[in-house]
Amino acid sequence: MTPPLGPPARQCQKALNTLHSTVYFSPDLGRELAGRGVDDPMDWYLAGRAAALGRVGPGVVTAVFHTFRYDLIARHLPALWDRVPPEQALAARLRAADATLRRVLGQEALTARPMRDAARLALRAVEACGRPGRPLYAAHADQPVPEEPHLALWYAATLLREHRGDSHVTALCAAGLDGIEALVSHCASDEGMPREVVMTKRGWTKEDWDAAEERLRERGLMAADGTLTPRGVRLRRELEEETDRGDREPYRHLGPAGVAELTRITEEFVRKAAASGAFPPELQGFFLPPARRPDAGPSADLTKT
Template sequence: MTTAALEPRAGRRCHHRLNSLHSAHYFSPDLGTELAAIGVTHPRAVNFAVRSAALGAVGPGAVAAAFYNFKYELVAEHVPAVWRTASPEQVLAARVRAVDANLTRLLGKEALASDEMAEAARLALRATEACSRSARPLYAAHADLPVPEEPHLAFWHATTLLREHRGDGHLAVLMSAGLDGLEAVVTHTATGKGMTPSWVFTTRGWTREEWDATAGRLRERGLLGADGELTERGVALREEIETETDRLDRAPYEHLGAEDVARLTKLGTAFARTALAAGAFPADLIGKG
């Protein structure tokens, strides 16, 4: 019996499907409700707290470094002040409650209790067995958290690990490519797959002036055209970045194997489509506008 080789972009496709479901909780009203119950009400404080809580009560430097594309001054407005309102342990517990409520609302109780959800959890958790902690702070911190017992929460936990594992590696590639946080955002938005500028200004703390200055630097480097579109060189650089990210993130999917990666991608796609149809994300989140 021969084992099928893993197709070069199979891990990327699987990650993107799983990350869609993982990321939905950041835009969920349930997250705001649960964090408000423990005293955290500002939307930016909520975001910084829930994603960095696994690191402990860290300061703004650690959060800005790990998140990469958020303006430091915005982070410093809320961190470490948020830890005086709620401890990391309280935030993590509230996050799980929010995810539970969000997935129940988006997917329905029948899907959460299905054999498919249990299978997705099993496969995703097995993939995480090959993740590496080395130079991956957000992944490593989340990997130290316990795996929830409920299949849908275990699945979400595994998608978190896979997301942060790829994300930490991706930041190393961006640094190697010579793109700082805002340059990375501007070039990603130019692909049509990243956040719109208005969402970047609202959530990342950058101003229109800083965006325009960054676009100017990218034009000088030949990565962005006068029309704001990526040049051939820019397109090639973004693809090189994704390909190198694939390489650094290959181990979990090789460990899982081509057949099970395909199965996990299929399951993740089905769940993500249901969530999208239920309004998991704002309509104006992605694009160049």
């Protein structure tokens, strides 16, 4: 069996994903779309992330996103595309990423050597990504590479995020976890966010959540108090390892030195973005690199994920 990705590459991916995620907490995409009568935050999210798939309906988006309730997506798609066609949504998203990064990183950082180096390394990693079985990655990979270094880095970070995300959905389906079971088990893990943060934002009700917990208990994955059993902890670990295997080629192609350098630079950008208010205060602990989290001591393990 091929060994999993390993902590250094997973840490690199996490830093890139965090940098990419700045746009989800930014007002800039909402401002870009406001002129088209698009004022719902879920519309903003869907317009940005799903537009690369084209003028698709709720079935396709639910399938590739996996952890969102179909009924929530169906309230927005395909009607959203009548107000903002996918190609215009993609252009708006890139303008929003530009505005966000300029604000949270500062103008000087956008063209300095660290940014150019990070863009070069991230784009090199993308060279080894694979399209088969990865619909969301493949759709975004069809978009052109921006010329500006900061946008090229954000573009590459987006591709690497969706490449791992598609690999993770494959692992979840193989493990027999539907969308809400995947979400519930992740929230119960050491790495998960509180359910209050994610449940309603993905369309689920308390009844949905309780029913998913009961199904996980029937499989021996969750205890009566809502924590994971040893079997559940093991399953979550195996899911991450299987995802690592599906996501290994970009980081293998980049090599250990390139992975370490890209991680170092990107984590510095993430710290600067966080200091500029890029993430909600209650979520900063989930996005800051471990050594700089408010609750992390001087011996925090940067390789632990």
